[in-house]
């Protein structure tokens with residue numbers, strides 16, 4: 001594998017993705033990882049990421065400079081270049097001219113292994129306020145911009161570094177550069193494929209679980225479904241999946257998920273209709289955080305009951321399967337501090353504490369698009385794999401004000417029309433999320449000479465890469481028109497449709 005030491009750059013995950021796109025496995029470790037932890041990955045090479053600090057600051061992240069002495073090829077990127085310079089006897093200082101955004105780089109050492117097939121002048125993406133002023137002994141400059149050093153190397157020591165960001169799409173030939181490092185310098189082989197991943201993961205799960213029993217909470221979403229199918233491939237019906245109707249699922253979702261996962265994929269699935277239990281608890285509650293907490297807690301209670309029942313039937317459960325993805329893993333070990341809670345998120349899962357379950361997280365090394373590739377290789381249908389994200393608290397965070405069975409039914413119908421029309425327009429997969437929101441606002445309308453007084457529904461459609469930031473989608477007017485006229489005509493109880501044109505930030509994607 002290639003180990004990436006994370007100094008806190010917003011682009012660190014991108015480095016890992018770019019390398020994996022070459023079918024070479026790469027892992028991100030916090031820069032504070034010990035030498036043993038780095039070596040335990042049996043790396044073929046090490047990449048030092050960018051980061052927001054200055055190497056000469058007292059609060060610079062404490063990384064072990066001995067990673068530069070392991071004899072493994074090292075590639076420093078941005079802060080990584082400065083780290084190398086600083087620790088091997090060069091000098092880094094605050095730049096007179098900071099460089100952010102596009103910059104023109106001149107390659108000076110074209111024979112350098114890192115720059116094979118890279119033209120002498122390239123447009124790159126820069127983001128730094130420090131620069132290398134004096135190079136460490138044994139290093140030479142390999143590239144420059146008009147203002148500063150853009151690349152250094154010491155091929156004898158097998159250390160290369162660039163000041164710009166090859167992992168960012170805006171850097172021309174960035175992927176060539178990473179390929180040069182991975183294949184020519186580290187001599188990695190492009191062997192990390194979905195097939196291989198499935199084979200080795202299935203074998204590992206089988207070995208780990210033996211004849212034990214596992215359970216898993218399914219949401220019908222991509223991650224939990226792929227995790228379940230993968231584990232099912234390993235241990236068959238020793239895995240019991242639990243799917244809970246929390247009363248705020250989408251139209252016919254309870255039945256559809258059962259058809260897909262039990263019918264098409266053959267999972268051993270327990271479907272629990274707990275909708276009444278959830279809706280009773282939610283009655284009269286209007287505060288968004290209170291709703292979220294109720295649903296989160298209730299889910300854990302229902303799942304806990306099921307887990308104990310399954311344990312009784314099977315003679316004990318030992319394992320809990322979760323669809324944790326790599327970004328969550330990196331996030332929870334990252335060098336960045338905790339951030340403010342905007343919303344208390346709830347995901348399927350939740351550990352029945354007294355059962356002392358051990359975790360199986362078969363996707364914890366994967367990014368979302370890799371999960372989709374694995375799912376496709378496992379023969380899962382595209383309508384599961386391409387599904388837009390749907391929040392754990394479901395339609396509850398899209399019904400403003402009190403949640404009643406009538407309001408849930410209204411929103412289910414409106415939401416179904418939105419999804420249907422977005423799919424018909426061929427837009428479903430290009431859009432991160434598209435849905436309807438039910439507002440507790442009534443207004444006057446007229447239908448067939450009759451006065452109406454009914455609810456308002458908002459349409460939301462956003463583009464996003466990870467849900468952290470988002471932009472509203474300029475949906476074609478004819479699609480909006482179709483959605484609006486269908487909702488008002490078909491959903492009795494809604495007589496007005498509006499379109500949400502707020503980005504995130506300052507808005508959030510869900511309304512609550």
Ligand code: XMP
Pocket residue numbers: 343344345346347348389390391392393433467468504507508509510511512
């Ligand atoms: P917000 O509304 O915070 O949403 O901009 C960002 C992304 O997260 C999803 N979301 C959730 N997902 N449990 C989840 O699994 C939750 O409690 C939850 N709340 C929001 C939301 O749909 C969007 O994709």
